[in-house]
Amino acid sequence: xxxxxxxxxxxxxxxxxxxxxxxxxxxxxxxxxxxxxxxxxxxxxxxxxxxxxxxxxxxxxxxxxxxxxxxxxxxxxxxxxxxxxxxxxxxxxxxxxxxxxxxxxxxxxxxxxxxxxxxxxxxxxxxxxxxxxxxxxxxxxxxxxxxxxxxxxxxxxxxxxxxxxxxxxxxxxxxxxxxxxxxxxxxxxxxxxxxxxxxxxxxxxxxxxxxxxxxxxxxxxxxxxxxxxxxxxxxxxxxxxxxxxxxxxxxxxxxxxxxxxxxxxxxxxxxxxxxxxxxxxxxxxxxxxxxxxxxxxxxxxxxxxxxxxxxxxxxxxxxxxxxxxxxxxxxxxxxxxxxxxxxxxxxxxxxxxxxxxxxxxxxxxxxxx
Numbered sequence: 001x002x003x004x005x006x007x008x009x010x011x012x013x014x015x016x017x018x019x020x021x022x023x024x025x026x027x028x029x030x031x032x033x034x035x036x037x038x039x040x041x042x043x044x045x046x047x048x049x050x051x052x053x054x055x056x057x058x059x060x061x062x063x064x065x066x067x068x069x070x071x072x073x074x075x076x077x078x079x080x081x082x083x084x085x086x087x088x089x090x091x092x093x094x095x096x097x098x099x100x101x102x103x104x105x106x107x108x109x110x111x112x113x114x115x116x117x118x119x120x121x122x123x124x125x126x127x128x129x130x131x132x133x134x135x136x137x138x139x140x141x142x143x144x145x146x147x148x149x150x151x152x153x154x155x156x157x158x159x160x161x162x163x164x165x166x167x168x169x170x171x172x173x174x175x176x177x178x179x180x181x182x183x184x185x186x187x188x189x190x191x192x193x194x195x196x197x198x199x200x201x202x203x204x205x206x207x208x209x210x211x212x213x214x215x216x217x218x219x220x221x222x223x224x225x226x227x228x229x230x231x232x233x234x235x236x237x238x239x240x241x242x243x244x245x246x247x248x249x250x251x252x253x254x255x256x257x258x259x260x261x262x263x264x265x266x267x268x269x270x271x272x273x274x275x276x277x278x279x280x281x282x283x284x285x286x287x288x289x290x291x292x293x294x295x296x297x298x299x300x301x302x303x304x305x306x307x308x309x310x311x312x313x314x315x316x317x318x319x320x321x322x323x324x325x326x327x328x329x330x331x332x333x334x335x336x337x338x339x340x341x342x343x344x345x346x347x348x349x350x351x352x353x354x355x356x357x358x359x360x361x362x363x364x365x366x367x368x369x
Contacts, residue, residue: 002330034322035313035359047352049315052342055297057332060289061230063266065220065238065285067277070269074211075185078204081157083107085197087178090208092193100184102145105158106200109177114167115154120150121168158182188212191279211279216272218248220285221263230289232304236268237334239284240277246270250287288333295329295337302350303328303336304357311355312342313349321349321356 037047068191074125083105090102124147132140155162159180167175192209201207218238234250247270254265256316277283302312306323313321328338349356 007056007245023276027340033360034316034320035356038319042352045352045355047321047349047355049347049352050299050302052296052298052338052346052348054294054344055335056294057292057297057330057335058235058336059292060286060288061222062284062286063222065218065268065283067279067281067283068217068219069211069213069279070193070215070217073186073188073215074209075188076206077102077182077185077208077210078206079105079107079158079182079201080203081107081109082200082202083110083158085195085199085207088185088193088197089181090190090193092190094190094192095188096184096210097187101181102184103182103195104179105182106177106179107157108178110154110157110159110180111176111320113150113157113174114159114178115173117150117154117164118167118171118173120146122171123147123305155359164212171299182207184210186210186212194360213275213278214271214273216270216277216279217251218268218270218277218283218285220266220268220287221254221258221261222266223262224257224264230266230287234287234289236270236287238268238270238277239286240281244276245286246272246276287335292332293330296339296342296344297335297337298342298348299350300331300336302335302348304353306357306360311357313353314342315347315349323360 037045042048069075084107085103086106087104088102089104090100096102120143124143127135127140127143151164154167155161157180159167160183163180189208189212190208191211195201195205195207195209218236230250230253232250232253236248237245238248239245248268250266252267252268254267257264259357266285266287268287298312303326304311309325310328311323312326314324316322324341326337326341329339331337
């Protein structure tokens with residue numbers, strides 16, 4: 001990248017001094033500065049450009065908020081019977097898929113249920129092969145029901161249908177060990193796994209908590225009167241770090257006020273595919289209300305103060321970023337109205353402006369060759 005200074009100078013120094021002194025006031029030095037960067041260089045230093053366009057600016061409300069898991073995309077994995085942990089197959093932070101084994105458990109209750117299933121199925125197969133002509137209708141029905149109930153019991157205890165079918169196919173009572181796997185019920189990330197191998201687990205205790213963090217909720221609250229102009233579906237955005245925003249939308253407005261603060265809760269859903277947000281994180285939420293005026297606008301981050309003037313960097317000739325003074329108007333939602341200095345369709349730097357400003361300031365004091 002280069003900093004260019006194009007100077008229209010006066011007469012050559014070889015002219016006589018009196019003449020030079022006389023003409024000194026007649027020759028002004030015109031200085032035009034710009035930063036030249038290739039596309040690769042822009043990417044390397046975080047400079048990104050975008051077009052100037054018309055945009056509808058809306059009223060906003062800002063409030064502190066907290067990132068929480070999307071409960072509709074989360075699941076707790078528990079055991080339904082008293083069991084001992086035999087082996088662990090996944091751990092905190094792992095990305096897991098549906099059907100993947102999480103842990104192997106062993107239970108006396110499961111062993112008894114598995115043995116009962118093998119016996120009940122064996123009897124049902126014998127009675128079924130004899131047929132209703134050889135056995136009474138009652139005996140036929142009882143054997144069928146007993147087999148189905150035994151299968152339902154092992155499934156209710158935690159065996160999968162595939163595991164139960166393998167056990168029945170073997171017909172081997174020695175395989176009724178009471179062991180079974182806890183499987184992943186939904187895709188996501190393991191957020192907690194508070195247990196150790198060998199521990200005896202009581203029914204209902206949560207062994208794993210899994211959540212799909214590709215979408216998260218942001219919980220905020222404000223006084224009810226602030227929300228009269230806002231509704232479900234309203235655009236929102238979440239600030240994380242300095243100058244970084246993630247777009248979202250309002251998905252729910254709480255109908256019951258907090259008993260202590262008397263504030264109304266707001267739930268915002270955000271896309272988190274880039275994994276920038278994490279449950280428990282404190283952020284700032286901004287919600288947009290009704291439509292305001294449609295004006296020529298640019299992102300706030302595109303504007304800087306350079307040598308006392310409000311400035312943007314305009315892209316020209318495909319690789320030259322020229323500082324341009326602009327006149328601004330109203331600001332809302334991270335966007336600022338442009339009343340002069342730019343036209344619709346102009347390409348300007350929208351990210352990395354501080355870097356460009358620092359290069360220009362260095363050049364003005366001769367730090368850049």
